[in-house]
Amino acid sequence: MxxxxxxxxxxxxxxxxxxxxxxxxxxxxxxxxxxxxxxxxxxxxxxxxxxxxxxxxxxxxxxxxxxxxxxxxxxxxxxxxxxxxxxxxxxxxxxxxxxxxxxxxxxxxxxxxxxxxxxxxxxxxLPGYEHQGDQDALFPVDKVWVVHNLTKKWYARSDKVVAPEDSRGLDLTDDAESLGLGDLIWAGDRFDVQTLQSVQNSDEEWKDWSKQAK
Known part of the structure; x- marks a missing residue:
């Protein structure tokens, strides 16, 4: 069950x-x-x-x-x-x-x-999407990805939440016991995950909550 x-x-x-x-x-x-x-x-x-x-x-x-x-x-x-x-x-x-x-x-x-x-x-x-590593054009590993909390207007950066050696684009780590962006999806709030550039180019004000999230 x-x-x-x-x-x-x-x-x-x-x-x-x-x-x-x-x-x-x-x-x-x-x-x-x-x-x-x-x-x-x-x-x-x-x-x-x-x-x-x-x-x-x-x-x-x-x-x-x-x-x-x-x-x-x-x-x-x-x-x-x-x-x-x-x-x-x-x-x-x-x-x-x-x-x-x-x-x-x-x-x-x-x-x-x-x-x-x-x-x-x-x-x-589940979507079942398989990341294509360095060749992935949809979720490139050379981008910094962020979790947007669209309800509370904060974001957390992948390169600040985990150690740099574990931060490769969206797939941060294969260690199930390590912190990842998915751990920041909180019940009841609205979220999406996009690149840091999308936040920087937005007309809205976003608070960098990476330190508090970690």
């Missing part, structure tokens, strides 16, 4: 850990952050369109309660509100905002938030 789910409140979508092929709990799924879920928020450099996602082919049979899921492109969740729930989060009416509950008038809001999400939200899968 999946004990966690990653939810997009605005698109009414849910990623169920057991349906990703990474494991049965979300903590297993996001263990390699930022190499998997962070792709939901990343926007390709210079406004390039995101490529179509690859088909999902699970390496092992999925549990009986799983439903068909489809991959979404990189950047599909940029600027959306995100939430993670588990079996202990409480009822749907205690967890989800009114606009989400009202979208499903037949849903039982007194049920656990986790199972409410299973039953009502659209099941999607």
């Amino acid at each position: 999946a004990g966690f789910a990653l939810i997009n409140l605005d698109k009414r979508e849910v990623v169920v850990a057991s349906e990703t092929g990474f494991g049965y709990k979300m903590v297993e799924c996001i263990g390699a952050m930022p190499l998997a879920p962070l792709r939901f928020f990343t926007i390709p450099v210079d406004g390039q369109p995101a490529p179509p996602p690859p088909p999902f082919r699970p390496s092992s049979p999925l549990p009986h309660r799983s439903v068909k899921t489809t991959r979404v492109p990189v950047g599909h969740w940029a600027n959306d509100r995100i939430l993670i729930v588990n079996e202990y989060s409480g009822s749907a009416e205690d967890v989800f905002p009114v606009d989400v509950l009202s979208a499903f008038p037949d849903g039982d809001s007194s049920t656990d938030a986790l199972y409410y999400a299973f039953d009502n939200l659209k099941h999607v899968n």
Whole structure:
């Protein structure tokens, strides 16, 4: 049984850990952050369109309660509100905002938030984008990438959050115990991940929160 789910409140979508092929709990799924879920928020450099996602082919049979899921492109969740729930989060009416509950008038809001999400939200899968290393034109390694907190108007730079030797573009590190940009995606706020240049060229005021984030 999946004990966690990653939810997009605005698109009414849910990623169920057991349906990703990474494991049965979300903590297993996001263990390699930022190499998997962070792709939901990343926007390709210079406004390039995101490529179509690859088909999902699970390496092992999925549990009986799983439903068909489809991959979404990189950047599909940029600027959306995100939430993670588990079996202990409480009822749907205690967890989800009114606009989400009202979208499903037949849903039982007194049920656990986790199972409410299973039953009502659209099941999607991780983007599945494979970084092309030094040859990657969408997410080049010679750029500094930042997490934008679009709600609180701060950003954190990849080259300030982790050690320089671990900072190579978006894929900061393969060490699951090291800090990565994905650890800065906070529940309830709106985020995207773009290059530092995109912040510097913006007309809006952004606060460099890299030191505090680290």
